[in-house]
């Protein structure tokens with residue numbers, strides 16, 4: 001039984017990750033800004049008030065978990081503000097950077113003492129953060145924040161893998177959640193793919209960018 005911590009999990013992909021890890025017998029710590037009825041119904045340990053942009057709340061999370069090993073840390077919390085060249089909003093860009101890029105770094109650093117040799121860290125980033133795969137433009141803030149998340153994940157790989165901690169960058173697919181207005185593959189299918197990728201993650205393939213379906217993506 002692994003201890004799994006998921007951020008941003010009151011709905012969407014994070015909720016489904018918690019549901020599936022709990023169903024297979026893992027011990028789930030659900031760290032969210034607010035709980036939801038669906039999250040409370042899972043039976044996981046829910047820790048509310050965790051905003052990944054806020055130092056004090058993330059420090060509070062670390063204090064609540066002092067001394068507890070986390071086997072799998074899934075940085076899932078994320079936001080999307082749609083934009084194009086004509087209407088880029090710089091404050092929205094910064095918000096996405098704070099949540100999508102700095103958030104996983106802040107949480108992983110705060111929980112560093114909970115990660116031991118054999119622990120794994122996943123960052124739910126996005127294919128649209130791939131520079132090589134960008135065939136359409138638009139989404140300036142979201143794309144840039146997810147590219148930055150990829151870079152931060154690669155840095156974490158370099159910093160943590162010498163201590164036996166593997167790191168993966170994960171694209172969940174195009175998933176039917178509030179973020180996409182409900183179109184795409186089901187959160188359940190996406191989450192089961194992400195869990196399979198985390199199961200396969202090891203020190204040899206650490207620092208890779210995976211599609212939930214199991215193939216690597218270009219940077």
Ligand SMILES: NC(=O)c1ccc[n+]([C@@H]2O[C@H](COP(=O)([O-])OP(=O)(O)OC[C@H]3O[C@@H](n4cnc5c(N)ncnc54)[C@H](OP(=O)(O)O)[C@@H]3O)[C@@H](O)[C@H]2O)c1
Nearest residue numbers: 008009010012013033051052077078126174175177178179
């Ligand atoms: N859906 C897709 O097709 C798709 C594709 C590629 C990547 N992704 C990525 O997958 C992850 C999950 O997305 P989703 O589709 O499940 O979106 P979602 O349904 O909109 O859920 C986003 C989650 O992130 C949380 N969150 C947002 N800002 C936060 C903050 N500052 N601190 C803590 N939690 C915060 C939200 O909590 P609140 O309810 O409190 O706002 C919510 O639980 C994101 O990183 C997203 O970028 C999604």
